[in-house]
Amino acid sequence: MAALRAGLDEQRLLTDPDSVARFAHDEAEWAPFGKPVAVVRATSTEDVVTAVRACAEHRVPVVARGAGTGLSGGANAIDGCVLISLADMNRVLEINPREQLAVVQPGVVNDDLRAACRERGAWYPPDPASSPWSTIGGNVATNAGGVCCVKYGVTRDYVLGLEAVVGDGEVVRLGRRTAKGVAGYDLCGLFVGSEGTLGVVTEITVKLLPGVRAPERTVVGYFDSLVPAGEAVAAVAAAGVVPSALELLDRHCLKAVDDWKNMGLSDEAEVLLLGRSDAPGAAGEEEVATLARCFDEAGATWSAVSTDQHEADALFAARRLAYPALERLGPVLTEDVCVPRAAVPEMLARIEAAARRHDTLIANIAHAGDGNLHPLIITAPGDDAARQRAQLAFDDIVDDAIALGGTVTGEHGVGLLKRRGLHAELGQAVVGMHHAVKNALDPKGIFNPGKVFGDPGR
């Protein structure tokens, strides 16, 4: 504490329990969290260096966090840790359409970067549902996905370079500013998705695409149950179309959004599929026609190519609101499995079976075109028996995803909630390689210890 006090502005260092507690966890309501001894609200790389140096010297755990919108407990405090909040390092340092890149501090909110790029005629694609709140640093830590990832890839595909504070407080630059580069290991890519276990990222260089895009065409499909909607998704993949979005919402989501925002969605459909194409001209027309045909042949009760941009945007806004709408009903245990596209119908059937088997309410949102499903297990507040049943359903879904050739986490990260699943998915030899890399780059074990692969239990 003396080293922190000596090196930091007074108002950047929080130690009183009430202030500190506000930073102690992310939005994974089911994940445990401890008490930090201090919170450093960093405003510069130097602040982070000060904090990491002090922690390395005394072997105190360092946990970094952005906006705290994570869904797996990755940013949750560990007892006795120093928590570094990067939310105030929120400056866009450079937007360079000519080099197709931007340089940002980690606390920049995703939507703010996207808006700043738009003003300069450029586009930063990764768009997690949390984009109005989550930060680029957090997106990097979890390798966040989003709605347009089915066509445009995830955060890692857009991170060209990083500055990070590592080891005992050294500042390193990983990656590059050029379009290509193969000088040495892809340590930049290794840091993306490492959930703060290798160091603290203090600056990010991201790749941009041109800002001029063809207007998107939207196809809406109504289904009377989950499995046919899943079959429509598999049919789209088989047809060789890569839509710019392909999202699924079930009736629990539609109802929750209606109850909150009164949009009247759940009167119309049990399951909603939303497809988009941003291919220009005739190619786009063809793509949406193919999407509509796939929906119909899989048994859609109704489908249409939307001609009303306002209506289409409202439907995608509803998709973005689904998660907060469901959170209003009670603690949500969020799943994030990703399976091969052809396995989407089977996985949806298994999720329904898990819900029945464990007598628990499971709502489904999905980046369906990626096979990335978000079954959301909802329990009434304070109902411990329901919580136990929910945990059993969660474990079954994780095991089913692995059995179908999938992964336990498509975009939220492992954090605390998916550690058992990670061990089951990767196996001992590969987990051993993770430990070796972790120990090599964090020999004192101070960076977010215990997260991701630290504990083979839950």
Place this chain on the structure above:
Amino acid sequence: MAALRAGLDEQRLLTDPDSVARFAHDEAEWAPFGKPVAVVRATSTEDVVTAVRACAEHRVPVVARGAGTGLSGGANAIDGCVLISLADMNRVLEINPREQLAVVQPGVVNDDLRAACRERGAWYPPDPASSPWSTIGGNVATNAGGVCCVKYGVTRDYVLGLEAVVGDGEVVRLGRRTAKGVAGYDLCGLFVGSEGTLGVVTEITVKLLPGVRAPERTVVGYFDSLVPAGEAVAAVAAAGVVPSALELLDRHCLKAVDDWKNMGLSDEAEVLLLGRSDAPGAAGEEEVATLARCFDEAGATWSAVSTDQHEADALFAARRLAYPALERLGPVLTEDVCVPRAAVPEMLARIEAAARRHDTLIANIAHAGDGNLHPLIITAPGDDAARQRAQLAFDDIVDDAIALGGTVTGEHGVGLLKRRGLHAELGQAVVGMHHAVKNALDPKGIFNPGKVFGDPGR
């Protein structure tokens, strides 16, 4: 040797000096190479396990190679090593258009995979100039680029999963088959571009795109010197167009192709720029019009949108032939710097200055749209003074690329030739992280030791 003889079919193990010598180096004529004690021509993962186990036990270096088309000595033999040739592991195991992936053995030739995908209506984009000969395993080892990378990315962007033989001969699977996945570190991405220093890759799962593409439109531009052609490239980037190819050839290349294939190219232009757009319909027409305008405004002596697909293909074939055509003139020292797009004219000017300063012949081919330049330094066979001057020019170009914010290798890899450049580019702390990762995953130091970052000298 006893362990190798016991575990391998007789004809898979070569030990007589003449047979072994044929596998001792790649196409980097300037890179030193040693004598292997044996060559294992692997036909299965088990063969590789046998070889790695024996080498781990006796701490013998293991060097893996595919077709040996590398340009930086990465696959060159080390004295006393066991060389594992993966060229005979050349089966395409699965092409799955529905999941948009293929699974291949490492010895599959790039063009063979691309042809097999085409038959199934799918597309594997990475297209290094060596695609008729180089293998996917070698492409993975160096994270190979190519002509279409300016729009579609490099090998790493298409590798979803790997099987590799690591450590003492353990077989591990890294990565995934799903569209997304964030379970643990991106060890799969770490292996891509690691040039055989972390293990031997024995199977590769690659991502595919839909095979139906709009026909490409080609724009040809003639320039009377390098710098205006570089300015055209920078102007294309500034205009916000991402072409599907943007290649540069100078008169030395054009002349070498003419002398070999009699195409009559060098009568027409001192420098040739070849741009392509694969955007469909009106969008594609707009893109090629923008390319042509950028060419003209930068000072093209002639430009045209080619209406003749045959002629356009011939020009791209000439680009592919440029490297072997130049090799006919004498040993080629191949550069592979990559600079920010806006720095392309300045870098081209510095390359010309280096050629003049050191009185050496430098031809230029470039994936210009990526800022990835291949100055090719050509010396007469047996002229030692010319070789010394060439090496000085090579070093100057590397230093200039770093000074302009670029990298010493865009797509060929570090191998032996770029080690000094890698150290200069990355700095001591980041090289230290490389050593830590290398030691963690290869504690016995048997995998391709001394390559990439092993020796800070030349």
